[in-house]
Amino acid sequence: MAGPGRSQAEQEGLDRRFMAAALRLSRKNGGRTATNPSVGTLIVRDDGSGPMIVGTGVTAVGGRPPTAVTPVPTI
Numbered sequence: 001m002a003g004p005g006r007s008q009a010e011q012e013g014l015d016r017r018f019m020a021a022a023l024r025l026s027r028k029n030g031g032r033t034a035t036n037p038s039v040g041t042l043i044v045r046d047d048g049s050g051p052m053i054v055g056t057g058v059t060a061v062g063g064r065p066p067t068a069v070t071p072v073p074t075i
Helices: 008-029
Strands: 040-046 051-058 068-071
Touching: 008 040, 008 051
Parallel strands: none
Antiparallel strands: 040 051, 051 068
16 A cells, blocks of 8 residues: 555555565574574654654564564654
């Protein structure tokens, strides 16, 4: 589903960028999460002024917790 004021193509481009960022984040603990995969998580707020990452998370070393989300500090 397209975001506020965006075409489907623009939204798909944003989705690809955020997915790439989540994949990069997942590599942080790659190979160190026991039997669990290393998963990167982004929480994105889109209130009409443009999408903004407001939280990130990655599977912890050893695989527990599966992913813990940390708020991004506001400036």
